Amino acid sequence: MKDVAAYAGVGLKTVSRVVNGEAGVSSDTERRVQDAITALGFRRNDSARVLRKGSTASVGLVLEDLADPFYSPLSRAVEEVARAHGALLINGSSAENPERERELALALCARRVDGLIIVPASDDHRYLEPEIAAGVATVFVDRPPGRIAADMVLSDSADGARAGVAHLIAHGHRRIGFIGDHPRIHTATERLRGYRTAMADAGLSTPDAWVALGGTAPERVRGAAVRMLAGPEPVTALFAGNNRVTVTLVRVLAEQERPVALVGFDDFELADLLSPPVTVIAQNPAELGRSAAELLFRRLDGASDEPRRVTRPTRLIARGSGEIPPSA
């Protein structure tokens, strides 16, 4: 501040007034002080100088897809916990590509994050072992880590899908299709397992034609649904493996002549205002993010016990689409 005062040719008190936005400074003087501040690279807030040295805590979050609304409340919850601990959050997206996940996670480590929260695209996280050994706390969320031991927070995907499919069976359905994400994604195979469990529990078979795992691109989901709804033994109900699949199925089913029941994994905005309103198995993504962030800060605070695995239950929200009876 002394340098700024000298550069601007004003007293220290005047600099202080300008910096703190107080009255009693002419606009000409204010401009001189601001110019001096700019010229000297002075910053009011000490925290900025701390950041320059890299000693403010920061947390990196590696997401799977920036455009999937499931991750919005999860990110926001991580950010809120980080903020409460005086830390900044920086994000990046793997776009479901293991190599990008690795590149991004290591880039964040190279940028001196204190901890990482990862929604993994990879099934092998041994690349993180040197970082973890060097003190970077690491927590996995939504999906488990691969080939390393670390804290993780997951929803109970298998049980959620089981409950959703059992709900359709309880409403009279016997021919139920499952459309989910790529089989290399842990949550996709867990939800498929839940589907098979519910069907087996009811003594129902699950022919291959009723199961389609793959990407969530609308054309792929549409094609799979149209195939399952055609032929001599069409399905009378569909279970969607995540919200991206569900929103496409809502469109496909709106075009069908006969009603088809639908239960989707994940709640989503406006699901209750569609016709019919969409029955879902809801996760609590904010709670997943919060738990993961709390585990992370627990490690940053020095906890060195065995890695923890936290599993959160899901919740069936019946709204209409899952209660449609089988059409004749």
Add this chain to the structure above:
Amino acid sequence: MKDVAAYAGVGLKTVSRVVNGEAGVSSDTERRVQDAITALGFRRNDSARVLRKGSTASVGLVLEDLADPFYSPLSRAVEEVARAHGALLINGSSAENPERERELALALCARRVDGLIIVPASDDHRYLEPEIAAGVATVFVDRPPGRIAADMVLSDSADGARAGVAHLIAHGHRRIGFIGDHPRIHTATERLRGYRTAMADAGLSTPDAWVALGGTAPERVRGAAVRMLAGPEPVTALFAGNNRVTVTLVRVLAEQERPVALVGFDDFELADLLSPPVTVIAQNPAELGRSAAELLFRRLDGASDEPRRVTRPTRLIARGSGEIPPSA
């Protein structure tokens, strides 16, 4: 790799086979090599070592709100352009707080990003002048910078709102309410300006009771709408200042006994499947992100001409809610 080979007690060729995932290595040998890699912190990919030195290009994106779906395609487009230029994208959210925007932008600079794309929460970006002088390319998107000159990419908010309100007027409405975001947000005041222009062009007045700027929290939007729809001269149509306002108004209007017309700024997922389907003024957020990223890489490639201002047009998508006539 020599160190790994020596540590694991195997030949260089064996290390190479393990690292490249080739066949012909026993699982025991593979494990020894992997352990050596972990112990020595070796990385297969040269890019990781480049990152360690901080010389891989990276771009920081400061968003306004992680939970606003408007920003998802914008972020994804920035990421795609960054990727095409061999650069990583790291994001953070200001949560519409000027101090957080500043802290985050400076933290990203301290972490050696080559360029910044900012959706500003602040109206004074002079804090970035030392960074820009030090070579950090900076582009503003969605809203203009404050008190500095820089490249910017904006939608034509005023004209979009004008067109949306003129559409309602063309369908017979004379009493039209405007519910928008905080008045300190540039796009909120620009859209209000468009509303006033359309009303004035049609010789219509805009009493204070028909205008509500403030946050997009559902309770606030609901309260404003309920007030405008009550009383002796209720509005017969509403214009929503952004997608967060629109989704709340969809809920409020679904509860009304008489039909109320609605046009919303921003398109949103499933808008066409609601009843009535929602008429919107659509921006192209992916195009905004792409343009901003292209301007950024142009600067990083050495362009030093005057800052550019790119304005993108909006598009009216008539779906039903904006074509409801005034109720008697």
